[in-house]
Amino acid sequence: MQASQALRQAFADARQEPRKARHRDIAASLQISEGELIAAHLGAFAHEESPLQATRLRADWPRIVEALEPLGEVMALTRNESCVHEKVGVYRGASHNEDAPAIGLVLGGAIDLRLFYSQWAHGFAVRERLSDGALQQSLQFFDAAGDAIHKVFMKPQSQLEAYAALVARFADIDQQPGIEVRARRTAEEEKPDATIDLAAFRGGWAALRDTHEFFGLLRKHGLQRAQALRLAEPRFAQPLPTSSAHELISRAAQEGVPLMVFTGNTGMIQIHSGPVARVAVMGPWINILDPGFNLHLREDHIAAAWLVRKPTVDGLVSSLELFDAKGRQIAMLFGERKPSQAERCDWRALLESLAEHAENAA
Numbered sequence: 001m002q003a004s005q006a007l008r009q010a011f012a013d014a015r016q017e018p019r020k021a022r023h024r025d026i027a028a029s030l031q032i033s034e035g036e037l038i039a040a041h042l043g044a045f046a047h048e049e050s051p052l053q054a055t056r057l058r059a060d061w062p063r064i065v066e067a068l069e070p071l072g073e074v075m076a077l078t079r080n081e082s083c084v085h086e087k088v089g090v091y092r093g094a095s096h097n098e099d100a101p102a103i104g105l106v107l108g109g110a111i112d113l114r115l116f117y118s119q120w121a122h123g124f125a126v127r128e129r130l131s132d133g134a135l136q137q138s139l140q141f142f143d144a145a146g147d148a149i150h151k152v153f154m155k156p157q158s159q160l161e162a163y164a165a166l167v168a169r170f171a172d173i174d175q176q177p178g179i180e181v182r183a184r185r186t187a188e189e190e191k192p193d194a195t196i197d198l199a200a201f202r203g204g205w206a207a208l209r210d211t212h213e214f215f216g217l218l219r220k221h222g223l224q225r226a227q228a229l230r231l232a233e234p235r236f237a238q239p240l241p242t243s244s245a246h247e248l249i250s251r252a253a254q255e256g257v258p259l260m261v262f263t264g265n266t267g268m269i270q271i272h273s274g275p276v277a278r279v280a281v282m283g284p285w286i287n288i289l290d291p292g293f294n295l296h297l298r299e300d301h302i303a304a305a306w307l308v309r310k311p312t313v314d315g316l317v318s319s320l321e322l323f324d325a326k327g328r329q330i331a332m333l334f335g336e337r338k339p340s341q342a343e344r345c346d347w348r349a350l351l352e353s354l355a356e357h358a359e360n361a362a
Contacts, residue, residue: 033146078270119267149267
């Protein structure tokens with residue numbers, strides 16, 4: 001209890017600083033996970049201790065997500081170490097397969113998600129009184145290490161009565177402060193290239209008929225994604241300068257090319273589909289600042305960028321894939337398309353021009 005009280009005081013002090021440090025940064029400064037910081041605010045305590053209060057939610061993740069639609073328009077946030085993806089909309093079309101309950105979907109509109117519930121360990125309803133007096137309310141979900149998987153923020157137009165009802169419905173009996181966290185999982189090491197059946201892998205890539213088959217191809221050959229791109233035929237995977245992300249996003253905005261932007265972590269993939277307009281660089285961050293969609297991408301974290309082409313029954317589908325120095329995927333960008341549609345010519349031309357520029361520079 002004393003440890004939780006000390007964390008609440010440290011949080012309150014940090015939020016009073018002029019720069020208004022974010023939860024994630026405050027937790028890092030205290031050498032704890034963000035989930036542990038939130039969990040320190042469970043239970044009853046004097047309001048003057050901290051502007052934040054939390055309620056632990058039961059681990060009924062699919063049904064919580066499937067109960068979000070009545071909340072109306074909210075902001076969905078998914079991030080990894082290098083990219084933050086924020087999308088405003090309604091959680092329509094949420095579902096999970098009863099035969100495979102660890103995987104869920106939200107497919108009914110602006111909010112487009114792929115959820116991997118086996119990675120979800122902790123969930124909280126969070127209330128924080130901000131410095132301007134406004135009350136910020138959210139649902140926040142974390143993995144076993146206490147790292148954020150997904151957050152749902154109430155907006156002025158959200159249905160707050162429905163939010164309160166959801167919190168009451170899914171509140172856990174246990175509201176004691178604190179959580180137990182596990183050590184973060186280390187990334188799997190790549191198999192030695194010499195052990196890969198290169199001909200079979202490349203043949204499997206050439207035989208793809210749907211982009212979703214690519215995950216199975218990687219599993220079959222025991223390949224990490226970055227390693228697979230490095231071993232692929234040059235016609236299917238081409239390295240590009242790390243500056244390509246900025247150039248592609250800026251030109252897509254200028255030329256009106258609608259995108260699909262995928263960002264995720266081990267427990268979630270969040271997707272934006274549509275045009276982008278306002279692109280701004282602030283320090284190391286490339287930002288998309290549009291109504292309904294914000295993206296914040298750390299350009300200095302991009303260690304590798306690849307132009308990737310996958311065969312499908314609808315023709316080649318091309319993307320730009322970004323990785324950090326540890327080979328972890330930061331984001332993927334595609335041209336906007338629906339299943340059974342061919343790839344947009346303007347998107348393909350944009351990517352090809354980046355590839356030609358890289359070749360000429362080399």
